[in-house]
Amino acid sequence: MKAKHTLGVVFFPAFDWAIHPLHPEREERLLYTLDQLNEEGVFDIDGINQFKPDIASHDDIMRTHFCFPDVSKVTTESHLISAGGTIKAATLVMDKIVNKSFALVRPPGHHAMKVVHGARGFCNINIEAVMVEYIRENYPVKKIAIVDTDCHHGDGTQDIYWHDKDVLYISMHQDGRTLYPGTGAIHELGGPNALGTTINIPLPPNTSDEGFLMAMDRVVLPILKDFKPDLIINSAGQDNHYSDPITNMNFSALGYARLTQMLNADIAVLEGGYSIQGALPYVNLGITLAMAGLDYSYVHEPDYLQKDLTQEKEITKYIKKLCDQVMKRYEECKKPSFKLMPGNYDVRKKEIYYDTDNIREMQLESIMVCQECRGVLKIETTSTVNPLCLGIEIPLNACDRCQKEGYRLLDTALSGDRYKHVQLIDRRNKKYVLY
Amino acid sequence: MYLGLDVGGTHTDAVIIDKNGVIAQTKVVTTHHNLLECINHALQAVLKSIEPSHIKRVNLSTTLTTNAIIENKCEEVGVFVSGGPGINPLHHAIGNYFFLIDGQIDHRGTEITLLNNSQLEKAIKKCRKKDIRVFAVVSKFSTRNPVHEQYIAQKLPHADFISVGHTLSGNLNFPRRIATAYYNAAVWRLYNTFSHAIEESLRELGAIAPVNILKADGGTIPLPVSRTIPVESILSGPAASVIGTMALCNITHDAVMLDIGGTSCDIAMFADGAPLIEKDGIQLNGRNTLVRSLKTKSIGIGGDSAIQVEGISVTAGPRRLGMSMAEGGSNPTIIDALNVLGTIHFKDTSRSQEGLQALEKKHGIQAHEIAQQAITYALDIIYNEVMAMIDEVNSRPVYTIHEFLKGKVLKPKTIYLIGGPAKTLANNIAQRFGWNVIVPQHCEVANAIGAAVARTTVDIEVFADTQRCRLLVPNLNVNIRIPYDYTLDNAIDDATNYMMQYLESIGVDEREREIEILQAYSFNMVEGFETTGKNIRVHCQVKPGILHQCKDILKL
Numbered sequence: 001m002k003a004k005h006t007l008g009v010v011f012f013p014a015f016d017w018a019i020h021p022l023h024p025e026r027e028e029r030l031l032y033t034l035d036q037l038n039e040e041g042v043f044d045i046d047g048i049n050q051f052k053p054d055i056a057s058h059d060d061i062m063r064t065h066f067c068f069p070d071v072s073k074v075t076t077e078s079h080l081i082s083a084g085g086t087i088k089a090a091t092l093v094m095d096k097i098v099n100k101s102f103a104l105v106r107p108p109g110h111h112a113m114k115v116v117h118g119a120r121g122f123c124n125i126n127i128e129a130v131m132v133e134y135i136r137e138n139y140p141v142k143k144i145a146i147v148d149t150d151c152h153h154g155d156g157t158q159d160i161y162w163h164d165k166d167v168l169y170i171s172m173h174q175d176g177r178t179l180y181p182g183t184g185a186i187h188e189l190g191g192p193n194a195l196g197t198t199i200n201i202p203l204p205p206n207t208s209d210e211g212f213l214m215a216m217d218r219v220v221l222p223i224l225k226d227f228k229p230d231l232i233i234n235s236a237g238q239d240n241h242y243s244d245p246i247t248n249m250n251f252s253a254l255g256y257a258r259l260t261q262m263l264n265a266d267i268a269v270l271e272g273g274y275s276i277q278g279a280l281p282y283v284n285l286g287i288t289l290a291m292a293g294l295d296y297s298y299v300h301e302p303d304y305l306q307k308d309l310t311q312e313k314e315i316t317k318y319i320k321k322l323c324d325q326v327m328k329r330y331e332e333c334k335k336p337s338f339k340l341m342p343g344n345y346d347v348r349k350k351e352i353y354y355d356t357d358n359i360r361e362m363q364l365e366s367i368m369v370c371q372e373c374r375g376v377l378k379i380e381t382t383s384t385v386n387p388l389c390l391g392i393e394i395p396l397n398a399c400d401r402c403q404k405e406g407y408r409l410l411d412t413a414l415s416g417d418r419y420k421h422v423q424l425i426d427r428r429n430k431k432y433v434l435y
Numbered sequence: 436m437y438l439g440l441d442v443g444g445t446h447t448d449a450v451i452i453d454k455n456g457v458i459a460q461t462k463v464v465t466t467h468h469n470l471l472e473c474i475n476h477a478l479q480a481v482l483k484s485i486e487p488s489h490i491k492r493v494n495l496s497t498t499l500t501t502n503a504i505i506e507n508k509c510e511e512v513g514v515f516v517s518g519g520p521g522i523n524p525l526h527h528a529i530g531n532y533f534f535l536i537d538g539q540i541d542h543r544g545t546e547i548t549l550l551n552n553s554q555l556e557k558a559i560k561k562c563r564k565k566d567i568r569v570f571a572v573v574s575k576f577s578t579r580n581p582v583h584e585q586y587i588a589q590k591l592p593h594a595d596f597i598s599v600g601h602t603l604s605g606n607l608n609f610p611r612r613i614a615t616a617y618y619n620a621a622v623w624r625l626y627n628t629f630s631h632a633i634e635e636s637l638r639e640l641g642a643i644a645p646v647n648i649l650k651a652d653g654g655t656i657p658l659p660v661s662r663t664i665p666v667e668s669i670l671s672g673p674a675a676s677v678i679g680t681m682a683l684c685n686i687t688h689d690a691v692m693l694d695i696g697g698t699s700c701d702i703a704m705f706a707d708g709a710p711l712i713e714k715d716g717i718q719l720n721g722r723n724t725l726v727r728s729l730k731t732k733s734i735g736i737g738g739d740s741a742i743q744v745e746g747i748s749v750t751a752g753p754r755r756l757g758m759s760m761a762e763g764g765s766n767p768t769i770i771d772a773l774n775v776l777g778t779i780h781f782k783d784t785s786r787s788q789e790g791l792q793a794l795e796k797k798h799g800i801q802a803h804e805i806a807q808q809a810i811t812y813a814l815d816i817i818y819n820e821v822m823a824m825i826d827e828v829n830s831r832p833v834y835t836i837h838e839f840l841k842g843k844v845l846k847p848k849t850i851y852l853i854g855g856p857a858k859t860l861a862n863n864i865a866q867r868f869g870w871n872v873i874v875p876q877h878c879e880v881a882n883a884i885g886a887a888v889a890r891t892t893v894d895i896e897v898f899a900d901t902q903r904c905r906l907l908v909p910n911l912n913v914n915i916r917i918p919y920d921y922t923l924d925n926a927i928d929d930a931t932n933y934m935m936q937y938l939e940s941i942g943v944d945e946r947e948r949e950i951e952i953l954q955a956y957s958f959n960m961v962e963g964f965e966t967t968g969k970n971i972r973v974h975c976q977v978k979p980g981i982l983h984q985c986k987d988i989l990k991l
Contacts, residue, residue, distance in 0.1 A: 001526050016835040021959055022966065028958045031970065034834070035542040039576055040522050041610035044715075044723050050832045055839070077836050245963065281542055285521065298523045302539065302547040 003047025004293025008098035010085045012053045012105040017078040019356065024246065024274040025107055025122045036281030048292050051092060053085030053105060056130055060087065062432035064126065064133045066115045066379060066391030066423045070434055074116045079125045082107055086131035089267050094139045100291050101267050104284060108271045110154035110235050111181065115391060117383040118357035121152065121181060128235055128269050129160045132167060136396055137430065142166055145229035147220060147263055150237020150271040151247040153184030157235065158198055163367050164374055165194035168227045172215050174247055175202040186326050189333055191367055192346045193375045196333025199223060201326055204318055205248035208311035209255030211319045212240065216262050218323035223330060234265035238273025238283040242309060245274055250309045257286030257296040340369045360384045372399035376406045388418060393425040403428055436489045437985060439887020440477055441496040441675045445697065447473045448883035449481040456989055459485055460880050470499055475636050487641035496649035496671040496886040499629050500622045504669065504720050509621035510569055513562040516613055517550055517574040517583050527610040529617045532567055534558035543900065544579030550586055559590060569623055571616035573600035575609045578909040579898065596623045601909040603664065604725035605896025608715060614722040619666035626665035630658055645942065647891065651717050651728030653678045653710055653979035654892020657941050666726055670717050672882065673731040677703045677710050679885030680851045682981050682989045683875035689847040691821055695854040697739040698755040702821055703731045704828060706845055710979055711828060727894060729979065734820050738770045738856030742809045744798045749808035760790040767791050769813055770856060772806035779859040814867040853878035888985040891943045894976035897930040902960055902968030908933050923957035923971055930973045938977065946983045951976055
């Protein structure tokens with residue numbers, strides 16, 4: 001067997017780390033996946049190789065997140081290695097060592113938002129975002145698409161790229177009205193500078209292969225074609241699987257493999273997925289084979305043939321309509337809108353709950369409406385574990401106005417004692433400082 | 436007294452070692468068409484002035500099975516494979532009689548679907564019709580549950596030999612298990628005929644010592660044991676040199692071994708003095724196997740590598756066009772280049788001069804310059820390969836945070852150089868690497884010495900599942916019930932005990948039963964939010980090394 005696309009698998013199961021011993025995010029999570037991949041001889045296939053992760057530096061984290069009180073208080077080594085795994089996956093592809101890569105690492109990251117006070121949805125650090133920012137700082141890549149196929153809405157990734165028109169975020173997930181974290185409705189389309197580069201497809205419970213592939217065909221692929229990304233990343237959560245214990249979908253390993261083939265992502269990153277015996281070994285095998293361009297048609301779960309996973313007609317009808325609505329809203333985003341004049345701040349008030357660490361956060365997020373760049377970002381945040389802190393981000397390729405405004409905000413903040421901690425992300429000068 | 440014999444590609448070497456060191460050694464030309472012939476010659480020569488009955492142990496490293504597989508002189512094997520879903524098992528097809536039998540076992544060892552009896556009967560009938568006498572039987576995840584392999588095996592009562600997948604290795608890797616079981620059956624008859632002949636020869640010579648066979652992992656197995664696992668005898672040559680180097684030198688740190696021969700250079704690595712082992716197993720004839728082996732790499736640079744000039748670029752190897760001109764060959768080689776540079780004065784140096792001057796005339800580059808460039812080229816290749824191998828070892832995947840942060844990093848600063856041209860290249864290599872280079876005495880027969888002093892090695896995987904109250908040691912055919920409160924410590928104790936019993940049963944001396952635990956993991960298995968049991972894996976070995984009695988007699 002020879003892979004059509006060479007594939008680098010960055011496999012790091014963290015066999016000595018758990019949130020706690022009975023938690024779904026525990027040592028055992030990738031054990032059977034490793035057994036399956038080893039038994040199938042996947043790493044012997046010509047063109048599929050295993051790689052060791054890197055470890056992310058504090059700069060890598062601070063380039064992406066505002067961490068309060070600081071990076072070391074909100075991360076452990078496992079988070080830095082997991083994020084380092086995605087960085088490794090990225091460099092393998094960007095340096096053309098392989099055609100594609102798959103970061104099969106844990107813990108996951110897509111619920112980690114721009115500001116981090118602790119863990120939410122099993123995530124501390126957004127490993128895809130850390131990777132994307134690493135890529136944009138080190139390689140001449142402009143437009144990146146992240147397609148999130150985890151069953152839970154990737155509210156963290158959405159939050160980080162809400163104002164970024166160069167990163168398209170598309171999430172297919174179980175409707176937020178029926179599952180954590182509750183967000184991801186179709187009207188969530190991005191901030192004033194980046195309208196239409198956040199797309200949500202909230203699928204109804206019991207969606208099967210048919211529904212997922214329909215959403216791919218009718219929404220994901222057309223929007224990708226329109227956006228023309230330089231790089232496609234798949235947040236490859238596996239909890240849409242019919243056997244997942246904490247969700248209600250009917251997706252199969254074969255369906256995941258087919259989706260992977262259709263999406264044709266450059267880099268995939270494991271996210272959630274907690275049916276560690278019944279789903280992960282087969283889904284990961286399917287994704288790996290599909291990414292490598294190999295035949296996956298014989299991959300299925302032990303109980304697959306006994307299951308009736310045909311999608312109900314009602315659901316199919318609903319998804320059809322949903323796809324039309326999402327596309328309609330996406331098209332509407334292209335029309336010019338003048339809600340706010342450039343040079344003014346658009347302000348959002350957010351309340352965020354960290355379920356894993358039981359933290360409550362209050363945020364006031366201000367983005368400069370800007371036609372030249374992504375706009376300077378200011379976040380005032382306080383939580384049950386931190387007094388008022390401030391994050392200021394001068395975006396990549398910031399215009400002079402936003403750059404100046406960023407430092408004005410910083411000077412004002414540092415001259416008073418309103419904030420316990422202030423973090424500056426200055427992407428123009430690659431400066432990431434905590435004051 | 437210990438007798439070691441290594442059949443190599445060109446030469447067959449034999450040595451006898453006692454407490455005073457090497458007391459006899461011989462080198463004869465390998466007779467590929469009939470290995471018994473050169474083995475007998477070597478044995479006779481080395482035993483000429485020795486009383487054969489004083490020999491305590493005979494260790495043999497042969498290319499018999501390797502050659503049979505490479506040259507496709509194997510017996511037809513009926514291969515019965517039950518794969519179930521996953522990668523299409525037809526990709527793993529091997530041999531002319533490959534049969535897929537439906538049936539499925541999952542990663543936990545649960546039997547998902549029964550074997551398809553009618554397919555099995557049909558396959559058996561076909562084999563009987565074609566008079567197939569040896570079989571390989573392999574199922575996916577048989578190291579988690581061997582029931583399908585056992586079932587098929589008992590359906591073949593008339594077979595001369597059945598190679599059963601899980602008995603060959605405890606590792607997971609279905610395609611490798613298929614190839615390994617196939618090769619094992621394919622060379623079984625040939626190997627057994629050969630081993631009887633060897634025993635007879637030794638008896639005729641008056642040597643009554645037990646005979647052991649060298650394996651690719653640098654350890655031996657008693658010949659009677661090897662009769663059912665002949666595949667373990669493949670590719671033992673490089674390992675013989677590695678063990679020989681260990682016997683001749685006091686290696687305690689990270690180091691590199693270079694075995695430079697006429698056509699090739701074998702590279703091996705030591706971590707804290709122990710030879711590095713390949714993760715899964717050795718590759719043979721383009722197929723990966725589960726045959727455990729030392730981590731070695733062979734590159735096409737040796738003393739007889741032919742020098743080639745194209746335009747202004749001078750290269751050497753991987754081709755060999757006969758011996759050096761100094762030895763009467765007709766093409767200038769690395770040895771000739773060394774002669775021209777005055778590094779060595781080997782045999783007829785004027786012939787070397789002639790050879791390189793001819794190249795000078797043809798290409799307009801000074802002979803001296805060509806010689807220099809050829810050596811630089813060869814050294815660069817060796818240097819780059821060594822560095823790439825170190826890099827590869829250091830970037831091996833690890834699966835725990837502890838290993839990631841605290842894991843061993845290989846940083847060798849010493850090279851042990853053996854093989855024919857070793858001495859002549861020592862200075863150049865030392866310069867190129869900037870490392871310490873050591874050329875041990877007897878380095879030209881290090882391979883046979885390695886064979887002579889290698890200890891018996893075994894490695895086992897223990898797999899325990901306390902939810903199902905099962906413990907398996909696949910390659911020792913252990914499959915027993917355990918209590919649900921069984922722990923990792925129990926598993927480590929059991930692994931050690933099973934290993935001890937096995938070593939005793941195959942007659943390994945008490946002092947050689949040094950068992951090392953390589954890996955010991957215990958995972959809590961959780962279903963819903965309740966712990967349902969433990970999933971325990973222990974990997975242990977007797978690591979490759981030198982027989983106790985031979986430990987210090989040969990060291991520098």
